[in-house]
Amino acid sequence: MQGLSLWISSILAVAIIGVIADLILSGNRMHKFVRGIFGVVMLFVISAPLPSLICSGFKWDFDWGGSVEIDQGWLDQVQKKQMKILEDGTVQLLARNGIDKAKVTIQGTVDNLIVNITQVTVNLLDAVINNNNPHIDIKEVVLEIVTSGLNVDQSIVVIILGS
């Protein structure tokens, strides 16, 4: 691109010099010779890029490259929002099954809506269990709800219970 601009500018420069010479030497005996030389120089300048173009097989030096920087911070923010929805959904699922105020933290990625969960932490320290059966194993129940609800393996589910 720069070469093209340079070529146009050089033709312009030669033309301007030629015109100035023509005006100065108007009526002079040298006038005809100067015009002839000017014409030849102009021909050379115009045809100057041709040899290099032929040698290069008419390949232009346009820059087709370049890249656009994607704001990864914003994408992380979107992913956090999607993970938050996943956590809220799990909290609501637990609430429907009689376990209120559980805190759920999910680690993983959401790439093009494809959810990949790596760890689920269920904090039951402040949880309120609305279940009439006092002999239930709360850990087992939560594990069952979370694994079936999120379709994840038991090994990635961490349940934090009170002392």
Added chain:
Amino acid sequence: MFKRKSKTQKPIKLHTFKSYYLDKHNLVLLYKKGRGVNVEYARFKFVLFLAIGFFVVAILLSTMATTGHAADNDLPLNIGDDMSQSVDDLLNGLDLSHLEDILKQMTEQQRNLFGGSSFLERIRATINGSIGIDFGSFVDFIFYLLGVSVVGFLPLLAMMIAISLTYNIMSQIKGKFASESTDRIIYFACVSAITVLLLTTTGMMIVEVSQTIGTVRSLATSVFPILLTVMTGIGATSSAAVYQPSVAIFSVTLIELVTLVAVPVFIMSFVFNIVGNLSPNIKLDHLGKFFNSGANWLMGTMFFLFLAFLSLQGVTASVFDGISIRTAKFAISRYIPIIGGYLSEGFNLVMAGGVLIKNAVGLSTIILLFASVLPLIINLVAFSLILKFGAAIIQPMGDSNIPNILSGVGKQVSIMAVVVVALLFLFFIFLLLIISTGNLMI
């Protein structure tokens, strides 16, 4: 295409002049007495063309003015508040500082056309359904700019007319007292004076063109990363991947093509035009025409190819993204059996927020683009018209070279205006394509 009405199929009357019925997948037009098939077909084509036009406009308008609709469902999500919160959060996370800087550098009138002095506020207003610009105010702005430009060029016109008038009066009154060389000196002095005036004004125009192209480049390099980020965020990854190299081509190659080819060719043609009329011995007008023609073909071909590739790839990628997202939604509801539906709707909410932001950013950028480029285009058009008007006024006075110079320069300025309009159009189409991408995924 045309079939006779079948007994079993009932025609649907659409207008008084024609009827049609649907035969499985085909629209079958019926003959009408006294009407030729070609007339009907031409009308059908015309109506179809209008319908497609309205459809395209409707889609574009709907994509621009999307204000967020959420389907009723039994989910415990508070859609309205969640949506608003989601959009706010996502919007605040975007880096709009470059666009704000561009806006700050604009004049008061340009900011008024844009609809405020903050890009973020403009986006918020657009998301809330306020486009903030109507046809009337837009036309008012154009006429205001045209008036300002024309008034600005009037002193130039007056001076050029005065110089031509002086030259003609002197040519008339000198009679046989002055020699041929004296006549040439007077002519040379008058043409030089007009040339100086034209050079000064054209130089200013070239500076203005360069500055505006710089603004367009800044706008492109600032807005496309934002739009592509949002597109990636809403799941239109294939479209973003397709548009990414196109952005680089647009903001580097095509804009450089204008800066490094169109502007030098304009200067060259300008100089050749003046030189050709200044000295009878040197004629460079054909060289100027050759470069003009070459630059026009080069720019036209590049712009057309770019648009063609962009549209084809964009449409294909958009369809691919739509299918991918639908598949992913289906997979969520299947893979996560109990809360899959909740998740799918929740993700939809985030995506809808992203789509709203993308459309609002795109629309605001279009207005900003017009506000940036329109003053230049109108200035160029006004300058060209003034030069041609000057040539029209001066020509009856007798001399033909000065009108030729003015007319030639006016033509060159028009070509420059066309190049800027083409760049604006390209950017506009690019933004429209991005705005319309990903809207059907939610």
